[in-house]
Amino acid sequence: MKHEELSTLEVSFNQLIETLLLKKQASEQFTVKLNSERSQFTRFNHAKVRQTGIVADGWIELTLMQNQRSNFRQIPFTGNWEIDWQVTYKALQELREEISLLPLDPYLVLPSGTNTSREVHTGNLLPEEAVAPTILESVKELDFTGFYAGGVVINAYADSSGQKHWFTTDSFTLDYSIFNPEGQAVKGIFAGSDWHQPAYTAKIKEAKKQLELLSRSVKKLPPGQYKTYFAPAAVADLLTMLSWGGVSEADLQQGNSALAPLSRQEKQLASIFNLKENFQRGSVPRFNEWGEMAAPELPIITQGTLVNTLINSRTAKEYQKTANGANGSESLRAPEVNPGNLAFENILPRLNTGLYVSNLHYLNWSDRPTGRITGMTRYACFWVEGGEIVAPIENLRFDDSLYRFWGENLLDLTNFQEFIPEVGTYESRQLGGIMVPGMLVKDFTYTL
Structure with missing residues (x-):
């Protein structure tokens, strides 16, 4: 134009x-x-x-x-x-x-x-x-x-x-x-x-390169717990779940939030896990449905502790809270997870033996009060041994809690981030996306 x-x-x-x-x-x-x-x-x-x-x-x-x-x-x-x-x-x-x-x-x-x-x-x-x-x-x-x-x-x-x-x-x-x-x-x-x-x-x-690796014989893995590296696209899929019964203050007040144990300080995430809304990239408007402006940055989880939820003006009015510019659904609009220390060239050596997961799909809450998410691996996922990719895997279903994979089992985050954009085109082309690193997790649970 x-x-x-x-x-x-x-x-x-x-x-x-x-x-x-x-x-x-x-x-x-x-x-x-x-x-x-x-x-x-x-x-x-x-x-x-x-x-x-x-x-x-x-x-x-x-x-x-x-x-x-x-x-x-x-x-x-x-x-x-x-x-x-x-x-x-x-x-x-x-x-x-x-x-x-x-x-x-x-x-x-x-x-x-x-x-x-x-x-x-x-x-x-x-x-x-x-x-x-x-x-x-x-x-x-x-x-x-x-x-x-x-x-x-x-x-x-x-x-x-x-x-x-x-x-x-x-x-x-x-x-x-x-x-x-x-x-x-x-x-x-x-x-x-x-x-x-x-x-x-x-x-x-x-x-x-990944396509060549997919030509190797497929490895079928039994259900169990495996050390896993999640590429940024997979991390973005997991993070998206927080917009559905996670960071919303209304969901918290109504007992529907997976972050309720975090809010009550009964649970803690890893100190290296930091989540914020960051509008400074300019990929999405800061104003919401009521013309209210969100802050350029809003910390949500800092060093594993919940410091803010997303609160819109309706919720603030209903529950006597202070609004912070959230949209009508109190969902993440410009989320960013801070990077860690894992360099790209060290991903496979640090993984050593386990799964390299590029993408996920079919995600859903399996038990929202405990933060458990289920879904499946998809596209270019591999079995790794001795720091080398050995074979592609058959798709696996997983079921694990965010209090484990972003908590006690989170080993590291990559020192680089990727912007995973919104690609939806229903009614109109969607804006924004998610800025995330990859992550290395121990004992991630695969059920089928």
Whole structure:
């Protein structure tokens, strides 16, 4: 999207808000959230382009609040003022007709404050016509399957109290798998705001090495406890579980949190485990659904101790807490786990004998009150002996507690981190991701 187009969208959004302020009745308050993008989507299969195209999309969510009630509409946003105002005004009238019929909301969060922000993150993406040839050049002889999504994404917010935020970022993700003739695969993700060809070439080179290792005879392991190295992508999968009944203050108050024993100081994680929200990378907006700004950094677990939960304004109102800018679901938006001391070249020697796990899937809580998570290994997972990869393994199901693998059994974290991006495209292209190191764990429990 060109600078002129972005400017037009911003002007149109601002004009929409100004007009809503003029039309607002004295007893009414409102919020407006904008999500817009211009993205290129290209799907690859067998190292050929199977589908490609450009999507220009935008929608706004208008929420009307009056007399402790609220109602909302989601409507298209084109950037054309005349069209957008007609649709928005019709939605406003419909909301007014319906709102008195709705129940009272005792914890309704009304717009307050005058926070404003404007962030524009420009990148160096591949030109649209260069995406396919650039990606396929390094994999033309491989059974390569993947999905590229790249372009500009806009998130914005404004409300009747005067808060206004504008966030624009250029970004791309390439989510891919490379298969061997036996159907085994190496999975990878390449993402960022600037396309670095040498870095992409290095990722593919590493994937080819793992693909060669997958050609060895598969080793079937019995259930049991094994020393395990988890690559950053696998660590990110485990960390994601904390957004589902973990770091939320509401979940803690309602007895649904896996971190309740940590909160009560009945349990402790390893002193080398440190988790924080870090918005300073600029990959995701700091403002939430109410226009509130999270701190640039918020420590959550420091040296194995829970120091903060995520608290949004509804939860704060219900449980007499202080909000800290969390979103509606009190989930992690910009999580980062601090690195440790394990160097890349020492991963296999330190592992010595055990499992090298590149990816996980099918994760779920098996016993949330005790922090137990179940899931399966997936893609390029290997058995290691004497510090050397011996064979790929058959998929294993695991079931273990975060109080073990991030606690007493955590041996070390790598001294490097990887950014594992969000790759979802449902309704719109997702922003953000997880910054994590790899980790080395003893006695990790595999059940099937």
